[in-house]
Amino acid sequence: MEDGDQVVKKFMYMNRKAPYGTIYALESLEVVLIAAAFDQDVSLVFADDGVYQLMKGQDTDDIGMKNFSPTYSALGDYDIKKIYIEKESLEERGLTLADLQELKYEDEDDDWAEKDSIHLVTRAELADVIDAQDVVFSF
């Protein structure tokens, strides 16, 4: 895929771990924010325990760790607006989209209208999204 002189590849970041118990969630977020500087076609997936990363109301005061969950709301400003949540993963955990933060971006082609970045997809739909990627990073 060409965008001017530059080759643009489809990069996907696959998040499958709960936050805080391991460092994966935070590391993924940091890598995503760095990679955003390279103007690539970036998408994020939250599946399996990864859906817990986006839970509303995280409060880490009592475990002495940084609460990095507010940072997800900045993804839209980094032009990261394709965020896929696997429906089955939510269901297995008794969760719905209402339990997760809302993530938005401003569409420059539509008078900066605020739009949802989150796409709820089934496992079968997610398989197709993964299949279309050039590179998938696992966290």
Next chain:
Amino acid sequence: MTMLHTVNKSPFERNALDSCISLAKAGSSILLTEDGVVGAMQGTSHSKKIEEAMANISFYVLGPDLKARGLSESNVVNGVKVVDYSGFVDLAADHESVQSWL
């Protein structure tokens, strides 16, 4: 002899909670910590295991780890007791030994 078992891994990712429940003797206790706290939530595909095991085993979950993950104390499986760090210490003191499942 009463033993306190601690499980710090999500049941969706590891089988530590399964093994622990299978091997824990009646009258012992299981405390869920860190990512293990997701196993304490009601309405998940794993809730039933705790609900069934609760007849013979006491279940506890560490409140600060629930709070960090945005999980509400009011949504834990009925009968699971929420404890704080000093409650953790009391549990360790009140049992004869502690078995940590990895």
